[in-house]
Amino acid sequence: MNGKNVPDDGSRRVHRPPPVAAALRERLRDTFWFAPTAGLVSVFALWWVLVDLDTWIVTLLKREGAYRELEDLLAFATDARTIVTTVSAAMMTFIGVVFSISLVAVQMASGQLTPRVVRIFVRSRISKLTLTVFLATFAFSLLVLTSYEGGAQPDLRRVTSVPLLQSLLTLLLVGLSLLLFVAYVSSTLRLMQVGPVLDHITRESLRALARQPDGEAEGRVPDPVTARLVHHGRAGVVRDVAVARLVRRARRHGVVLRLVPRAGDFVVPGTPLFTVHGAPAPPARALRRTVAVGVERTPYQDPAFGLRQLADIALRALSPSVHDPTTAVQCLDRIVQFLSAAVTMPLATLHHRDRRGDVRLVRRVPGWTDLVDLAFEEVRGCAADSPQVTRRLLAGLDDLLLLASEERRKPLLRHRALLVEAVERTAPGAVGRAFALHPDRQGIA
Numbered sequence: 137m138n139g140k141n142v143p144d145d146g147s148r149r150v151h152r153p154p155p156v157a158a159a160l161r162e163r164l165r166d167t168f169w170f171a172p173t174a175g176l177v178s179v180f181a182l183w184w185v186l187v188d189l190d191t192w193i194v195t196l197l198k199r200e201g202a203y204r205e206l207e208d209l210l211a212f213a214t215d216a217r218t219i220v221t222t223v224s225a226a227m228m229t230f231i232g233v234v235f236s237i238s239l240v241a242v243q244m245a246s247g248q249l250t251p252r253v254v255r256i257f258v259r260s261r262i263s264k265l266t267l268t269v270f271l272a273t274f275a276f277s278l279l280v281l282t283s284y285e286g287g288a289q290p291d292l293r294r295v296t297s298v299p300l301l302q303s304l305l306t307l308l309l310v311g312l313s314l315l316l317f318v319a320y321v322s323s324t325l326r327l328m329q330v331g332p333v334l335d336h337i338t339r340e341s342l343r344a345l346a347r348q349p350d351g352e353a354e355g356r357v358p359d360p361v362t363a364r365l366v367h368h369g370r371a372g373v374v375r376d377v378a379v380a381r382l383v384r385r386a387r388r389h390g391v392v393l394r395l396v397p398r399a400g401d402f403v404v405p406g407t408p409l410f411t412v413h414g415a416p417a418p419p420a421r422a423l424r425r426t427v428a429v430g431v432e433r434t435p436y437q438d439p440a441f442g443l444r445q446l447a448d449i450a451l452r453a454l455s456p457s458v459h460d461p462t463t464a465v466q467c468l469d470r471i472v473q474f475l476s477a478a479v480t481m482p483l484a485t486l487h488h489r490d491r492r493g494d495v496r497l498v499r500r501v502p503g504w505t506d507l508v509d510l511a512f513e514e515v516r517g518c519a520a521d522s523p524q525v526t527r528r529l530l531a532g533l534d535d536l537l538l539l540a541s542e543e544r545r546k547p548l549l550r551h552r553a554l555l556v557e558a559v560e561r562t563a564p565g566a567v568g569r570a571f572a573l574h575p576d577r578q579g580i581a
Contacts, residue, residue: 162376162436163428165259168267175268176275183279186301190283194298209298216303217284223310224277231270234317238263241324249333250448255432256327256336266320273309280306330463334446338470341442342477344435348486348501362391363417365410367403372429374401376437379497382426383488386496389418395427395499399438403429439478440502443510446471454518454525461524464515465579468525471511472532478507479539508547516551520558523572524579529555531575 164170197205242257257263283299326332374397386393392413397403409427412418433441450467453460483504488497502510512529519525533552537545556573563569 162434166255166434168258168264171264171268172271175272179272179276180279182305183276183302186305187283187299190299190301193300209300213284213298213300213303216299216307217281219310220277220280220303220306223306224274224281227270227274227277227313231267231274234270234320235267238320238324241328245328245333249330250445250452252432252445252448253327253333253337255434256333257324260323260327262316262320262323266316269309269313269316273306273313276302276309277306330449330466334449334466334470337442337445338473340435341439341474344437344439344442345474345478345481347437348439348481348483361411361413362415363412364408365412365417365420365423367405367407367409367427367429368420369405369429371404372402372431373433374399374403375428375430375432375434377428377499378426379488382423383490383496385418385422385426387490387494389415389422391415391418392495393423393497395497398500398502400433400441439474440507440510443471443474443507446474447511447514450515451518454515454522461522461579464519464522464525465528468515468528468532471515472535475507475511475536476539478504479536479544480541483507504544505547508551512551516555516558519555520562523563523568526555526559526572527574527576528579530573531577534575535577 193209197209238257242254245257246252246254280299280302283302327336376399377395382393382395394411394413396408396411403409410417410423433444435441446467450464450471452458453463453467483501486499486501487495488499490496512533515525516529519529530552533548533555537548537552540548559572560569563572
């Protein structure tokens with residue numbers, strides 16, 4: 137079948153590639169330096185504007201001869217100077233103490249759950265906002281101190297600027313810092329709990345799943361392969377693909393590109409990256425920086441990464457050193473929630489189209505069987521001697537069987553049969569086996 141003329145049957149939409157800004161936004165969210173840096177630059181620019189405004193206010197009052205009002209402003213600014221000086225001296229110490237406690241909290245969460253939850257703290261908006269406001273308050277207070285003119289009682293006729301607006305903004309930033317401190321501590325304590333962490337992972341995975349466009353049948357690749365392109369960059373995990381850019385460049389060169397690795401695959405130099413269909417391969421520079429490779433996976437174009445995290449947390453909870461089956465049951469709750477959303481979705485090869493509706497980029501995503509195996513294979517192998525987990529796992533499989541179509545029931549039935557077989561080998565006595573094999577959504581209600 138020629139991929140350039142794939143017919144639309146009305147059951148699926150003609151999908152446009154995601155905007156470039158979405159991928160850029162996700163990359164910036166994975167950094168911790170961008171928001172504080174932007175905040176410091178903004179504070180400096182704001183201080184520059186306020187200096188001019190304060191100078192204009194003083195000039196206007198002197199022109200109007202309002203020296204009484206100018207004296208009141210100067211008295212207020214002098215009183216505020218004490219607060220600004222105190223803030224500038226104490227803010228960096230405050231920042232150090234707060235974020236030292238936060239690093240301890242992150243270490244505890246990663247040790248109890250999985251190291252991959254550290255990414256949740258890095259992407260936390262409240263963490264970045266708090267650090268940004270703290271640093272902005274410290275930097276702004278230092279800048280304001282340079283605006284005060286010397287002398288305890290400066291001559292009103294020689295005063296050129298009174299940092300009125302600057303002092304008011306400093307006080308406002310101090311108040312905002314205190315409010316954010318309370319919100320930040322509350323958010324950090326919440327993320328140290330199992331339930332909120334699992335909920336965050338699940339919601340992020342569901343958003344990534346919803347971003348996946350509908351696909352066509354697996355393996356329907358357009359046109360014979362005319363060229364193969366290999367990876368020349370550093371070794372790492374495929375984090376995201378610049379879909380819009382690839383679609384434009386494939387259209388410009390009249391080809392169809394097929395991305396060989398999936399999001400989350402580890403690639404090394406020389407690994408096949410693209411196959412080209414329909415025309416000679418575009419020059420290497422045309423496809424430069426279209427596939428982002430990093431040191432760890434992200435859920436932006438990789439919904440299976442969320443299942444990987446949930447399974448990891450469940451496996452650690454079931455390990456003999458931890459032995460926390462209740463946490464494993466909470467993970468299974470979220471795994472079933474994710475699979476119930478994916479059970480009706482067309483999981484297959486994704487065909488991205490240009491504005492004319494022609495296929496320009498083909499890339500693979502995990503199929504239904506892949507997701508089910510990722511969710512249950514390892515957890516099932518460790519759950520046979522924990523009745524609480526086996527009962528919850530059976531209830532989850534039964535719920536998914538009710539939602540799944542006939543062709544998607546097979547992997548669920550396979551995992552159910554393997555679980556029953558493992559419990560029958562492990563559980564002592566017929567009564568114990570019957571108890572462990574009784575489906576229960578709470579594990580042991």
